[in-house]
Amino acid sequence: MEKEIIKIGLPRALLYYRYRVLWRTFFQELGMETVVSAPTDHAILERGTALAIDEACLSLKIYLGHVAALVGQCDYILVPRVSNFGRHRAMCTRFESTPDLARNVFRNSGQKFLSYEVDQEMQKTGEEDAFVEMGKSLGCTAKAARKAYKVAKKAELSHHKERVQRYEQQYKKDGMKVLIAAHSYVAEDPYMGRMVSDYLKKAGVIPVRADMVDREAALKRGRDLSPTCKWEISREILGGIAMHKEDVDGIILLSAFPCGPDAMVNELITRRVKGVPILNLVLDSQSGTAGVETRLESFIDIIRFQEGKL
Amino acid sequence: MAEVKKRSVSFPRYAEYSCAFKYIVEQALGCRYVMPPALTKRTMELGTKYSPDFVCTPFKTILGSMIESLEAGADTLLMTHGLCRLGYYGELLEQILRDLGYQFDFINLSDYDMSKKKEYIRILRRFDPKVNYARFLVQFMEGLRMVEYVDEVTGEYYKNCGFDATDGQYKRAYQDFLTAMYTAQNRGDVEAGYRAVKRSLQSIPLDKPQRPLRVGIVGEFYTAMDAFSNLEVEQKLADMGVEIHRWMNVTNQFLRYGSGQKNLRVKIQDLSVYDMGPTSTANIWYARECAERGYDGLIHIKSAACTPEIDVMPVLQNISADYKIPVLYLTYDAQTSDVGLMTRLEAFYDMIDMRKKVL
Numbered sequence: 002m003e004k005e006i007i008k009i010g011l012p013r014a015l016l017y018y019r020y021r022v023l024w025r026t027f028f029q030e031l032g033m034e035t036v037v038s039a040p041t042d043h044a045i046l047e048r049g050t051a052l053a054i055d056e057a058c059l060s061l062k063i064y065l066g067h068v069a070a071l072v073g074q075c076d077y078i079l080v081p082r083v084s085n086f087g088r089h090r091a092m093c094t095r096f097e098s099t100p101d102l103a104r105n106v107f108r109n110s111g112q113k114f115l116s117y118e119v120d121q122e123m124q125k126t127g128e129e130d131a132f133v134e135m136g137k138s139l140g141c142t143a144k145a146a147r148k149a150y151k152v153a154k155k156a157e158l159s160h161h162k163e164r165v166q167r168y169e170q171q172y173k174k175d176g177m178k179v180l181i182a183a184h185s186y187v188a189e190d191p192y193m194g195r196m197v198s199d200y201l202k203k204a205g206v207i208p209v210r211a212d213m214v215d216r217e218a219a220l221k222r223g224r225d226l227s228p229t230c231k232w233e234i235s236r237e238i239l240g241g242i243a244m245h246k247e248d249v250d251g252i253i254l255l256s257a258f259p260c261g262p263d264a265m266v267n268e269l270i271t272r273r274v275k276g277v278p279i280l281n282l283v284l285d286s287q288s289g290t291a292g293v294e295t296r297l298e299s300f301i302d303i304i305r306f307q308e309g310k311l
Numbered sequence: 312m313a314e315v316k317k318r319s320v321s322f323p324r325y326a327e328y329s330c331a332f333k334y335i336v337e338q339a340l341g342c343r344y345v346m347p348p349a350l351t352k353r354t355m356e357l358g359t360k361y362s363p364d365f366v367c368t369p370f371k372t373i374l375g376s377m378i379e380s381l382e383a384g385a386d387t388l389l390m391t392h393g394l395c396r397l398g399y400y401g402e403l404l405e406q407i408l409r410d411l412g413y414q415f416d417f418i419n420l421s422d423y424d425m426s427k428k429k430e431y432i433r434i435l436r437r438f439d440p441k442v443n444y445a446r447f448l449v450q451f452m453e454g455l456r457m458v459e460y461v462d463e464v465t466g467e468y469y470k471n472c473g474f475d476a477t478d479g480q481y482k483r484a485y486q487d488f489l490t491a492m493y494t495a496q497n498r499g500d501v502e503a504g505y506r507a508v509k510r511s512l513q514s515i516p517l518d519k520p521q522r523p524l525r526v527g528i529v530g531e532f533y534t535a536m537d538a539f540s541n542l543e544v545e546q547k548l549a550d551m552g553v554e555i556h557r558w559m560n561v562t563n564q565f566l567r568y569g570s571g572q573k574n575l576r577v578k579i580q581d582l583s584v585y586d587m588g589p590t591s592t593a594n595i596w597y598a599r600e601c602a603e604r605g606y607d608g609l610i611h612i613k614s615a616a617c618t619p620e621i622d623v624m625p626v627l628q629n630i631s632a633d634y635k636i637p638v639l640y641l642t643y644d645a646q647t648s649d650v651g652l653m654t655r656l657e658a659f660y661d662m663i664d665m666r667k668k669v670l
Contacts, residue, residue, distance in 0.1 A: 054621050054622075054624045054625065056615070056616065056621050056642065057621050057622075058618075082585050084586075088424055088426070091398075093618065094394070094395050094587075094588045094589070094618050094619045094622070095618055095622060097585065097586060097587055097588055097619075098585075098587035098588055098591065098619065098622035098623075100584065100585060101582070101583040101584055101585055101587050101626065102587070102622050102625055104584070105582065105583075105625040105626050105628075105629050106625050108629065116584070116585075118585060122426075123586075227402060228402065228422070229398070229399065229401065229402045229419065229421040229422060230399065230402070231398045231399055231421070232399075258365070259365035259616050261367075261395075261396050261616065261618045262396070262399075264363050264364070264365045264366045264616070265363060265366055265370075265396060265399050265403050266399075267363070268363035268366075268403060269402070269403055269406060272406055272407075272410060273406070283365075
């Protein structure tokens with residue numbers, strides 16, 4: 002008798018942008034299928050907004066829209082709990098709550114969820130052990146799961162390295178360069194950061210990404226800028242700014258309303274990073290792009306004016 | 312030899328715990344304690360003016376309170392670490408205060424790895440390089456005992472104060488107790504104050520119906536417990552004739568359970584498999600507990616933009632649906648008004664009162 006292939010749903014939001022290669026490879030290695038929700042569109046945003054508590058951040062609203070799109074389309078939807086990788090290496094508490102949040106929001110849907118827990122500080126579980134546990138819960142052997150994780154992690158790291166190298170090339174190009182400091186799920190979402198980078202390209206500006214740097218080096222450099230910054234991704238972004246602020250003409254602090262870590266870290270950046278124009282841009286769920294474009298246009302003008310090119 | 316100048320230490324005002332901070336700073340650390348002035352509208356205005364817009368409200372309250380402490384003569388500010396954004400408060404508070412031009416010494420617990428015992432010694436030495444650890448520990452434990460007394464008495468007070476049959480003796484007894492704690496110099500004072508209030512609270516006649524309205528309070532660790540920040544929601548509701556029950560306090564969250572709330576999670580496995588945030592497990596457990604005990608309503612209290620508590624809300628909505636228990640969700644920001652809150656509380660009271668009569 003043929004065994005049914007397990008189908009895992011991956012919502013195209015939040016940690017997907019950080020871990021897509023890791024997740025896809027891991028499940029592929031274990032002989033499972035993955036299905037990814039379609040890129041964010043208006044319907045996904047609307048649906049997520051209706052499902053979320055009003056005050057939740059735009060990123061979570063979009064996330065819930067993606068989960069809703071996958072309900073009934075797969076055996077499991079992957080919603081991990083990623084709390085921290087150690088001291089001062091935490092994620093926003095929202096990444097602790099998402100598995101239970103999704104279970105509660107979709108409890109009448111009959112959909113099954115799959116999770117893994119990374120909590121180095123409290124539970125002493127690192128990523129590898131978490132993936133092994135998850136593999137076991139899907140009926141794989143610990144050995145197979147560990148092997149799949151190792152392959153997947155390697156793929157993830159080399160993918161990130163490639164992207165970093167591509168971005169490093171951008172710094173060598175001629176022309177105005179603007180550093181976008183944002184979480185990857187903000188920077189790469191078509192309904193959030195993508196419209197910013199698209200606009201910049203159209204205006205002849207080269208967008209570069211603060212988080213597209215060697216992560217370990219960035220974590221260390223981030224500490225110089227903010228010694229007690231407790232969020233892993235914020236520290237990477239801080240590190241990216243520290244490493245590249247001399248190479249760019251301006252920095253855009255791009256954040257989804259009302260991002261908890263960004264509300265504080267971006268305030269600190271504007272107070273500590275001097276000598277380069279900074280735009281603090283907060284995106285909310287408004288449907289038009291005119292407001293954002295106006296602000297970007299004036300920011301580019303300010304840079305040109307300061308550089309005597311206007 | 313000239314005497315070394317004592318530090319004048321201040322810690323942000325927080326519920327009625329300032330008495331214990333004062334006791335610990337003065338008795339255990341041998342420093343002077345600068346009591347932050349009572350929180351007022353001015354505190355909030357100061358805090359809001361200099362804070363980033365969408366930081367959670369306690370940050371704004373604490374920033375305002377720290378400015379007022381510095382104005383009151385503090386030269387050393389202490390800030391805690393924490394599991395949510397609270398853990399980053401310290402660094403940003405210090406930066407904002409320094410940018411404003413204030414001069415002070417800042418002891419930020421987030422600078423230290425609080426899982427290591429020797430770090431505590433480093434912290435203590437900053438207060439007093441010649442600190443006597445044995446003495447410190449004894450006095451510190453007495454300060455914690457004061458915290459336990461304050462929590463116990465406060466719980467008893469809000470459960471009964473709405474049914475005081477006298478001309479306000481119940482409230483006066485509670486306030487006398489707080490005064491005793493704020494002025495205590497030694498263990499004898501603490502114990503005497505506690506005994507006195509226990510005696511009076513038990514002897515003051517109450518006029519309580521056989522089945523009073525009971526409301527459980529859950530929510531964020533700062534706003535749910537700090538009467539100024541929640542506009543005295545507990546007192547307001549109690550005054551309408553309601554028993555107020557709140558599990559959340561320093562004693563229950565830290566002294567009894569510490570970081571291991573595994574046993575609380577046993578009963579809520581179907582609602583939450585993991586910790587969803589620093590206080591989620593306790594809040595979900597207690598909300599279900601209140602629902603199972605047949606309480607008439609729940610109030611969920613949080614500051615605007617409190618991420619962990621926003622994420623607890625879908626679970627509370629499910630508890631509300633499962634047990635048919637009404638939940639009032641209150642979000643406080645720097646603009647929340649007394650009048651608006653009163654209207655919502657009155658409507659909530661009318662609703663739970665009517666339900667009780669019908670059901």
